Amino acid sequence: MKPNYRGRFAPSPTGPLHFGSLVAAVGSYLDARTQGGEWLLRMEDVDTPRNVPGAAEHILATLEAFGFEWDGPVLWQSQRLAAYAEALAQLQAAGLAYGCACSRKEIADSASQEMIQAASQATTRATIQPAIDGGLIYPGTCRDGLPAGRSARAWRLRVSDEEIAFTDRVQGRVAQRLARDVGDFVLHRADGLFAYQLAVTVDDDFQGISDIVRGADLLASTPRQIWLQRCLGFAEPRYAHLPVATNAAGEKLSKQTLAPALDVTKAAYSLVRALQFLGQPVPEALARASVKEVWAWAREHWRFPLIPPVATIAWPLLP
Secondary structure (H helix, E strand, O other): OOOOOEEEEOOOOOOOOOHHHHHHHHHHHHHHHOOOOEEEEEEOOOOHHHOOOOHHHHHHHHHHHOOOOOOOOOEEHHHOHHHHHHHHHHHHHOOOEEEEOOOHHHHHHHHHHHHHHHHHOOOOOOOOOEOEOEOEOOOOOOOOOOOOOOOOOEEEEOOOOOEEEEEEOOOEEEEEEHHHHOOOEEEEOOOOOEOHHHHHHHHHHHOOOOEEEEEHHHHHHHHHHHHHHHHHOOOOOEEEEEOOOEOOOOOEOOOOOOOOOOOHHHHHHHHHHHHHHOOOOOOHHHHHOOHHHHHHHHHHHOOHHHOOOOOOOOOOOOO
């Protein structure tokens, strides 16, 4: 057993839970419970424009219907704004965060100009490329000060050119050079909201999270969070990024891709399919058992090393 293990599940209330959410919940829950650890629940509702009324309550009810039991009260990011402001102030005071006046259009225009210039010089430029998880790498326009007559719209974190590497328990060694692959990233957005990267890093430290088990769609965010941990003096958790469930078009299951909500009347069936998705040799007959029986089997037979780095089972899973 790993002493003082603390894991977490952190859904966003942008809609109901779907099969992809269940995979992440099952993986993090069983990793915690089979190591004698705690499993905490956090509602990541800081991005208020994306929140759907009633979604948070629906998520909690669904988790209960599926037999999940969490330790302590739910942590709500919307009640943690003062903590994020304090962390940002710490970074500002250390000279690690700076104001940025650039709009998305200006960043895109800057990227286009640099790419045209690079092409005309027949050279390869690594600076302005699509970032590792979408968008554009910030070109550093405001890094050394705001342009004359401009005011800050957002706050960014300075990154270094050093390699940020970690060993993921599922995906193996992962490495990024943030300056090359991401650029200085946003901590406080132009719309006045705190960015995901800052909020999740501050909350993981606040909750004493030792192990983060989540979907591989967040793998590219991890080096940024590790860099933030170093800048803020936080401990670095262990990471495990689970295979991501996709639809027939290869798109990650999400509200945007119209992933259907979990059906609480088929909880045992869905749990079995999630376990199979995670590489566990679940007896097919267990899909007709009770939720309690499924969890009993899972706790006894859970084997983390069997989790595949990429999905080996197609979705939808209905026969």
